[in-house]
Amino acid sequence: MNKTDVISKAGKPGYTGLTRIIKATGYSWQGLRAAFKYESAIRQELLLLMIFTPIALLLDVSHVDKILLVASLVLVLIVELLNSAIEAVVDRIGTEHHELSGRAKDIGSAAVFVSLCLAIFIWFMIVM
Secondary structure, eight states: OOTTOEEOTTSOEEOOHHHHHHHHHHHHHHHHHHHHHHOHHHHHHHHHHHHHHHHHHHSSSOHHHHHHHHHHHHHHHHHHHHHHHHHHHHHHHOSSOOHHHHHHHHHHHHHHHHHHHHHHHHHHHHHO
16 A cells, blocks of 8 residues: 555545545546547537537526526536436446346436426526
């Protein structure tokens, strides 16, 4: 074990302080790159975010409304990232059909759908 390795209270080796933050940032960046590379839904939602964020910022609405408009789009992306993670874990376990695997994927998809409905609702209520 290196001097930088520390055993956490959970009994797992890990980093602490600034080193932990730097490592976590690197892992997060790897995750974003992998999601962009392998998940078409992520690419589509990032495109929507890039198109609609400037629109939201140019609208003649309050700052709070602008924050809500952009945040609703970011929320869709966050939920899609979580859904993609769930799908990756399920696929890692096995590709054969299993009721629980299907349920996990369906529930993740439902979460994305609900976040999209929320974003549409927010945009409709503020813009219309």
